[in-house]
Amino acid sequence: MVRCSSEGYFSESCVVDGDVRVKGTSLSVTLVVPTNNRSERHEWRIRPYAQRSVHNIRKVTVTQLPQDPSAAAPPCTVTYTVPAVLFAIGGHSGRNYFHDFADVLVPLFVASRRYAGEVQFLVSNIVQPQWLDKYKTLLHHLSKYELVHLDGDAHVRCFPRVTVGLHIHKLFSIVPESSTPGVGSRLTMPDFTHFLREAYALPRHAAAVNLAREPDKKKKKKKPRLLLIRREQYRRLEAAGFEAVVMEQRGDAPVSEQARAVNSFDAMVGVHGAALTNAAFLPPGAVLVQVVPYGKMESIAASEFGEPATDMGLMYLEYSVAVEESTLLEMLGPEHPAIRDPDSVHRDGWEKVDEFYLRKQDLRINVTRFAPTLARAFHHLRQQH
Secondary structure, three states: OOOOOOOOOOOOOOEEEEEEEEEHHHHHHHHOOOOOOOOOEEEEEEEEOOOOOOHHHHHHHEEEOOOOOOOOOOOEEEEEOOOOOEEEOOOOOOOHHHHHHHHHHHHHHHHHHHHHHHHHHHHEEEOOOHHHHHHHHHHHHHHHOOOOOOOOOOEEEEEEEEOOOOOOOOOOOOOOOOOOOOOOOOHHHHHHHHHHHOOEEEEEEOOOOOOOOOOOOOOOOOOEEEEEEEEOOOOOOOOOOOOOEEEEEEOOHHHHHHHHHHHOEEEEEEOHHHHHHHHHHOOOOOOOEEOOOOOHHHHHHHHHHHHHHHHHEEEEEEEOOOHHEEEEEHHHOOOOOOOOOOHHOOOOOHHHHHHHHHHHHEEEEOHHHHHHHHHHHHHHHHHOO
């Protein structure tokens, strides 16, 4: 049986049950139907990446053969008793944390977690082998078996079930009511963040700040730890009024090291960007403050990090900078369309939005204006205890 879905804005995927044969050289998945089943030949073309709009991913041909298909079906050379998940890397993944998690790791978790490790990963489009090494800890916690590189694989690998492609219904999050086609799932985003803490052996499962409501002379009050993430390029953030630790987002840092560092904090502040993906390592009940650059970026900021943070069980706060806090004002002048009419920049397409509002502008936060947002973060942490 083949059940395919292109439901939602982002993805397409298939679940194939029965006598399923996978051939890497042709990147094909063939379901051999029993001879007593009078079925017709059907064929699907599936891009095994969670965002089907990405065109540099080779498609998989999924074929259901009719009865008596012995002449057409490739014979098995390796037979498995466990199911498989076939997915591609590349595409947007490998560019930054956000796409690694949103496009691959979260939907792969949804597709495979139900098997409790008894699942074989089949990976195609391996243009960046280092990606697999970077996330090997997570991959090994989802599958007990060494993954198979399908690119150029001459074997015909046979499985009782193959999930072709990864499916997402919401960026960097999980919709519990949605699932891989044909396989029920009630996974949630807190399940994923718990999995991260489990895989990386992170010690903190709650924002455990002891903030006394009344002064206690016998106890030393513990202040909440606030992490200020600062990008090395394009953007700078100056903040005051909250005792903070500044950390640069390093693309070459081991994920386990980054995860342990972030997990030790109770709140995190950062400008909209891939570094905010680190919020997945915060303990539940912690606070994420997203600083939204000038340029009507609120909708994008909310969908990429605001809604996912809430889904994770974090307190989410948003601070939108005023034009006076952006270097674009002095760089371009008040009459430039990027200053006077941000909607016109959005109408020109993503490349212009990225150029002006993500790459060109730096931020100089007005601490007085920012202070109430930090006060809300502190109040939330105080209410936890």
